[in-house]
Amino acid sequence: MIIAIDGPAASGKGTLARRIAETYELRHLDTGLTYRAVAAALLAQGLPLGDEKIAIEIARNLDLAKMDKAVLSAHEVGEAASRVAVLGALREELVRLQKDFAQTPPGAVLDGRDIGTVVCPDASVKLFITASPEARARRRTAEMVSKGQEAEFSSVLDDLKRRDARDSERTVAPMKQAADAHLLDTTEMDIETAFQAAVDIIETARKS
Numbered sequence: 001m002i003i004a005i006d007g008p009a010a011s012g013k014g015t016l017a018r019r020i021a022e023t024y025e026l027r028h029l030d031t032g033l034t035y036r037a038v039a040a041a042l043l044a045q046g047l048p049l050g051d052e053k054i055a056i057e058i059a060r061n062l063d064l065a066k067m068d069k070a071v072l073s074a075h076e077v078g079e080a081a082s083r084v085a086v087l088g089a090l091r092e093e094l095v096r097l098q099k100d101f102a103q104t105p106p107g108a109v110l111d112g113r114d115i116g117t118v119v120c121p122d123a124s125v126k127l128f129i130t131a132s133p134e135a136r137a138r139r140r141t142a143e144m145v146s147k148g149q150e151a152e153f154s155s156v157l158d159d160l161k162r163r164d165a166r167d168s169e170r171t172v173a174p175m176k177q178a179a180d181a182h183l184l185d186t187t188e189m190d191i192e193t194a195f196q197a198a199v200d201i202i203e204t205a206r207k208s
């Protein structure tokens, strides 16, 4: 079974993907980390984020098991990841890794922006998780404050809107709800309610 989960930043898709993977005993890949890992390596070497040749080289040597979520979750890495994510040939390289991961038994949950449309178009179940920009900015601000980081709601909201625009307006594999994806709007939901709603969708899809 392959479950594809897409949606914008701070929609709750990462937490849902992890819990769904645990529930169904599937492997989980946060594909955002692959873009973040390439961006972080370019930043660390002081190289421009548009250097596609080097970015591809980094992607070819990427070890999915060694991606450090704690380091890669930094705000500036997310911003840089969104910039490298517009590079078409780099995406091809990363999509190859992601497809390999998905196709390894017993199946997997992948979350990202183009899982249902490009990486796993034949997934057993597709979810598109969304929430209003304000709800997402509130969650992201609270998460940053709880980690002892400085965060101001209005600038977090501006950043999210800018990232949404870049991720959904790029020409290659833009963030988009697949035609056969189930939409889950978590604006008015806490994570427990959203998880139950996601499981209900998966169970119904499995029976049909």
Ligand code: DC
Residues within 6 Å of the ligand: 009, 031, 032, 033, 035, 036, 078, 081, 082, 085, 111, 112, 113, 114, 115, 163, 167
């Ligand atoms: O989900 P995230 O915030 O970790 O993703 C960081 C960036 O990576 C995001 O702004 C766009 C890009 N990305 C992508 O283009 N395709 C994916 N499948 C996952 C992430």
